[in-house]
Structure formats: C-alpha cells, structure tokens
Amino acid sequence: MRKKLEKCNIVFTGFMGVGKTTVSAYIANLLNREVIETDQYIVEKANMDIPSIFDKFGENYFRDLESEAVAEISKKRGVIISCGGGAVIRKKNVLELKESGIIIRLTATPNTVLQRVKNSKERPILNGHMNTEFISSLMEKRDSFYSNAADITISTDGKTVDEIAKECIEKSITFIESK
Template identity: 30%
Template sequence: MKSSSNVFLVGPMGAGKSTIGRLLAADLRLDFKDTDKEIEDRSGVDIPWIFDMEGEDGFRDREAAMLDELTQLDKTLLATGGGIVLKPENRKALASRGRVVYLMTSIDEQVRRTARDKKRPLLNTEEPRQVLTDLMNLRHPLYEEIADYVIDTDGRSPKSVAQELTRMLSS
C-alpha cells in the first residue's frame, strides 16, 4: 500500500534533490533523509571511495539495501541518488511506499550545476556532457515510469520549486 506520508525525490544528478528536499521536508514537516549521505555516514567512507573499491555494482547493492530500509520509515522525505531507478526492485519500493517526485532538469543545467563537484564518480571523465546525456537517455523513462509528479527545476531557485511542490503535495 502506498504511503501518502512519504515523499521520494528522484531525478538526475544536479536536479536539486538534496537541496530542494531539505526545504520541502521542512515545509511538509517530514524527516529528511538522503540515500547517499546515509550510505556515507554508515560506511564511514565517501561514495567515490566505494566506487573505487567496490565498483558501481557494489555501490548499487549498498544503495538498494539503504533504499529498502529508508522507504519503510514513516513521514520521511527521501532524496535519492540519480541511479537509484536502475534496479527494478528499487523502482517497485519507491512507487509502492510513497509519492514519487521526478525533479527534471536539462543536460545544460546538469553540466552547469555539477561542473565544480569532484564527488561524482561517474563524471570523472573528459566528456561529462556526454556521460550526462547517456545517463539521461537511460534513466529518464525510468524516472517517468514511477513518478506521481514531474517538475522542471531549470532556471528556478530551490525555494520556488519547494514552494510549488508544497502546494502540489498538500492538496
């Protein structure tokens, strides 16, 4: 049964899931959690280290276990990692345990927002734009598949997006 008291944010890196999530959680009086931060806090290492030592598959396994646990909480707003939708069991957990919001953003905006961020293992490449494009082509249909709401964050402040989402989710 879908819990209307939980909200899960999905979308590509740079969409604003963590920033908007904190604001939205405060507005909706929900506990804020971030899958990536929870993984780092509990493992004692950062995500790039996990990617280096365990590869993407190892990270995705940790992420799936964390998601399963966090989506079973109540009154929680959860910001997820961009690749969380890759595993079918993750999509099922998200879609069945709360309201899913897809924070959509363009490749141009992702490039701009992630340009100086060195903690994104998938972007440690000479062609981050191509990587972001390839990821979007793969993941966009998966985000849409489970989304109850879709909102474009391009050119908008996190506060304005959070305010719009507060209105949408409160009605």
C-alpha cells in the first residue's frame, strides 16, 4: 500500500493558521517529497504578494489565479500540496485535487488559529478583523466546503507536528487501503 501512497498527492486544506504549511513541510521531509504551496505558487507566477493582489485586483481575481494554480499543480504526482485557506471554495478545485490525491483537512479552534496568525500581515481577509469572533464566523461559513472536500480530517490542537504528521500518514494509508 505504501507504493500507492508514493504515487498519490497528499493535499492539505483547512482554514488559515491550522498548520498546513508546517505539517506539509514536515511530511515532505519525512517522505522525501516536494512540497508545493498554492499561495507561494501564485505569488511567484503573479510576481506580487497576496495582499497586493487583493488590493489591486480583488478577491475574485485572486480566486481565479488560485484555480489556475490548482489545475497546474494537480497535474503533478507524488507531491505534497498545501492549499490556501479558500482553495476548496470552488468545486472545480476540489475535483482536480481529489483526482490527483488524498485531501486531508486540518482543523484547529478559532482561539488556536488566532494565536498562530495574530502577528501575520499576509492574511488580507483578517486585516482589521484579528479576533476570535470574526475567525469563528468565517470558519463557520467555510466549514461545509472543508468537510465536503476532505477524505480525512485531523485536529491540530494540542498536538506536536510529529504527532500530526504520523496521524496523517497512517490515516492516508488506511484511506488508500479502503479504496
């Protein structure tokens, strides 16, 4: 079954600040795989940071760039993909990601998310709304998108990155075996 996992992309989704970047990098190192962050991919292609894209062109334009990035990245095999927090809002993104791999949804409480992102200037949706009430509200709005996209859901609250990574790998193998 590990052979099947080797050919499969491992895709991380979830709200901003749940640990996608950290866990992706850790698992990529463990499994000796390339990690691709959709947000970083967009920044490099657009030659502009995400807050600037939002400011200059708006969220819809950013979501279009995100869909293009997902389509391109999903053509690869055996990579770790860390999706931006809103990538699963568009159904076509989810279908392309599922076609190429396993989608793991990472979760955390609004308070945990706030603690992780409170000093970030790279979260344009949270600018001026850096509080648990707003985060909780946005999480609720996106929850069905994340849960419908996910093959596996793992909470990151109170766990080390090693514990989360091992759980991701074990559940991925179990998921593949069940197919």
